[in-house]
Amino acid sequence: MNRDLQELPRFDDNWTFLYFEKxxxxxxxxxxxxxxxxxxxxxxxxxxxxxxLGPGTTITHEAMKRISASRxxxxxxxxxxVRFYASGLAQTYSSRNLLQQVRLYANDFERLRIVRKxxxxxxxxxxxxxxxxxxxxGKEGARVRTAYRELAGKHGVKWxxxxxxxxxxxxxxxxxRALSAANSTLYGIVHSAIIASxxxxxxxxVHQGKQLSFVYDIADLYKTEIAVPVAFEVSKESSSPETTxxxxxxxxxxxxxxMKRIIPDIMEILYGDRTAGExxxxxxxxxxxxxx
Numbered sequence: 001m002n003r004d005l006q007e008l009p010r011f012d013d014n015w016t017f018l019y020f021e022k023x024x025x026x027x028x029x030x031x032x033x034x035x036x037x038x039x040x041x042x043x044x045x046x047x048x049x050x051x052x053l054g055p056g057t058t059i060t061h062e063a064m065k066r067i068s069a070s071r072x073x074x075x076x077x078x079x080x081x082v083r084f085y086a087s088g089l090a091q092t093y094s095s096r097n098l099l100q101q102v103r104l105y106a107n108d109f110e111r112l113r114i115v116r117k118x119x120x121x122x123x124x125x126x127x128x129x130x131x132x133x134x135x136x137x138g139k140e141g142a143r144v145r146t147a148y149r150e151l152a153g154k155h156g157v158k159w160x161x162x163x164x165x166x167x168x169x170x171x172x173x174x175x176x177r178a179l180s181a182a183n184s185t186l187y188g189i190v191h192s193a194i195i196a197s198x199x200x201x202x203x204x205x206v207h208q209g210k211q212l213s214f215v216y217d218i219a220d221l222y223k224t225e226i227a228v229p230v231a232f233e234v235s236k237e238s239s240s241p242e243t244t245x246x247x248x249x250x251x252x253x254x255x256x257x258x259m260k261r262i263i264p265d266i267m268e269i270l271y272g273d274r275t276a277g278e279x280x281x282x283x284x285x286x287x288x289x290x291x292x
Contacts, residue, residue: 022057121268
């Protein structure tokens with residue numbers, strides 16, 4: 001574990017998580033514990049909502065049963081939570097957030113209202129209610145292309161547009177590979193938060209038709225602030241930028257305290273209230289959390 005148990009990172013006062021790596025988790029009396037060669041650390045799964053397992057972590061069948069009985073969600077992630085691989089046991093006791101997401105998605109007027117809200121959150125600009133979804137996407141694309149050009153000029157990076165072939169990855173320009181690596185890292189952290197909040201990764205408002213549409217929607221809130229600048233900065237210095245980009249993204253997540261922002265931003269989008277949806281998601285009186 002990379003920090004003391006007394007210093008739990010938080011999204012806000014009601015959401016907590018624990019992250020472990022390079023150790024072994026097994027049942028310990030009536031709970032579970034994290035073991036290394038030198039120490040044992042009890043894990044308070046009864047008062048925990050999210051347990052994140054990083055590289056080098058193993059867990060026993062009995063420990064998984066205990067975690068399941070405690071209604072603690074578990075996720076398998078990359079180093080420091082930068083990548084999301086899989087999750088087990090939906091932690092929420094209510095489908096409220098998912099149902100709210102479905103209601104907004106299924107109503108054409110509400111869906112456009114949410115798209116305008118996300119645009120405003122991202123660019124601090126109000127848009128006309130008369131714009132269609134295609135027009136809104138067009139305005140968003142224009143703002144992003146402008147950001148690309150400005151950063152290319154700032155860092156002295158040749159920019160010919162966003163273009164790459166996944167089947168011929170190494171033939172892509174360093175900046176396109178850097179952008180893809182930065183976006184992938186951001187998607188992992190956002191995916192974890194969406195799962196933890198009880199929402200569907202597939203029901204997007206701007207993006208539609210893919211299993212990660214809502215992940216792309218939420219990640220877009222932070223791309224021009226975090227992912228795009230990192231990609232241009234690194235690609236200026238390296239022709240093989242992927243590893244460096246992921247490390248810089250991880251460090252910037254900490255610096256920007258992104259983990260504290262994602263779920264409140266989701267609640268703001270769905271309810272217009274950054275603390276909405278929490279009370280119904282968890283049993284009354286439990287000091288719970290959805291952090292990482």
